[in-house]
Amino acid sequence: MTEHLVKTYQRSRVPLYLQVAAILRKRIEDGHWALGDKISTLEKLEAEFQIARVTVRQAIELLQKEGLVDRRQGKGTFVARDVKGKRWLRLETDWDALIRTIEDNVPHILPVATPVPPPRLDPTDGKLAKRYQYLRSVQSRGDEPYALVGVHLAKPIYAMAPKAFKTRTAFSVLSELEGVAIARAHQTLVIGSADTEAAHFLKIALNAPTAEVHCVAVDDKGVAIYVGEIIYRGDFIKLDIDLLANGPPDDTK
């Protein structure tokens, strides 16, 4: 398998030792090697990846600096930290669950400087409202930011509870507003990578993988009253999908 590595490596020009480090890191995070386990010897790794010994060491040095492994001369390299408990951020796929999970979140509102262009809508997403209020915030857990949020709220909606919208998650406030009917709510998710802004606010590397979620809520007149553009840290999220939510499939045919 690994005679391909050199070729595969060529596809990106990222330094080899970083690529190797990422692979080893992933093996540990995936539980391939558990806490306390001894990982493959340098010899095995240089054979597996067909690279120089020093390059393997460079990769492992990186992991050591991260505190992920512990090296002992003559003994081997061992997993030093338990990396379970990640992937705690479950993206919900229905309205009620979504509200439930975010209603206690306290966003950190960011200033919005320049006039903001109206949100981009897919035609199937409904019509644009006349004017929108734009809010920007960072969602954190503890001191770890996990999402950068941009929200367009139809002006009349925003006007109903401006204070609430500035102190709580917009989606959550929206769900409680009297007399506001949500006819449709729709989300799309693509895998992206952090631009400078996202990298800065989420404290992740430039181009680190992200989940870009576009979320639209439409009222009974077909007007998009909420348009959210959310960028999540890719390494925190997990999606659960019940494929039979609409009942079991028809297996008579």
Add this chain to the structure above:
Amino acid sequence: MTEHLVKTYQRSRVPLYLQVAAILRKRIEDGHWALGDKISTLEKLEAEFQIARVTVRQAIELLQKEGLVDRRQGKGTFVARDVKGKRWLRLETDWDALIRTIEDNVPHILPVATPVPPPRLDPTDGKLAKRYQYLRSVQSRGDEPYALVGVHLAKPIYAMAPKAFKTRTAFSVLSELEGVAIARAHQTLVIGSADTEAAHFLKIALNAPTAEVHCVAVDDKGVAIYVGEIIYRGDFIKLDIDLLANGPPDDTK
């Protein structure tokens, strides 16, 4: 904003020009600059990113090699290719739609050499069957592979239609088998990165973002008869989620 770039850059040790290239590529793919548009001048870019002119050029050279931009001395750099029509692979979130989209796929079966450990199951996913048949395949569209699939099928299920399972998508075959009841079917998705194997089969860079989907189908006895581990190219997929699939939210409270 961009005085942060140096600091942000430090978070990953990927070469700077690659990081900048990725950002510019993303801007084009996001439609920030459309086909034929002139992108920012070298001068503006070096100011924005606070980097040397030569480094910006190196980044843009990369995009030119990809055919994404066209440079003209004295005029500027222009978007040369329309990058619409990506993100064509829609991951479905309910059984019927899933079957519909994959039933015509023709997998390319890969040989399975060594004995394969039984699939890992979350306790909530059901019980393990006694024995499984393991199938491995690459899904492609045209000559572009988009998913690397590993499927564990409970032996009795596999035995019902071994040929079909080797020539068609397992999930699709499964849905048509007489007398096989699917009581629950569940999917989880996390964002990951390509290991050497995935990079090789999907023809992407090592550590390129992927979507790792774990899919389990359970029969009426609580036995997991199908366990799929699917690695998708991250840049092809798009998830659509209808938040109100279970009816509109209760807005009386």
Add this chain to the structure above:
DNA sequence: CTCAATTTGTTCGTATGTATG
């Protein structure tokens, strides 16, 4: 037509990082 402003192209020297054996 010429000139100046704009914009990309080229080259140098230097320092540091990456990868090999």
Add this chain to the structure above:
DNA sequence: ACATACATACGAACAAATTGA
């Protein structure tokens, strides 16, 4: 630990093409 080769990044100066005044 060392010697070697190549890649990355900087800043600065200069060259060449394009445009419009």
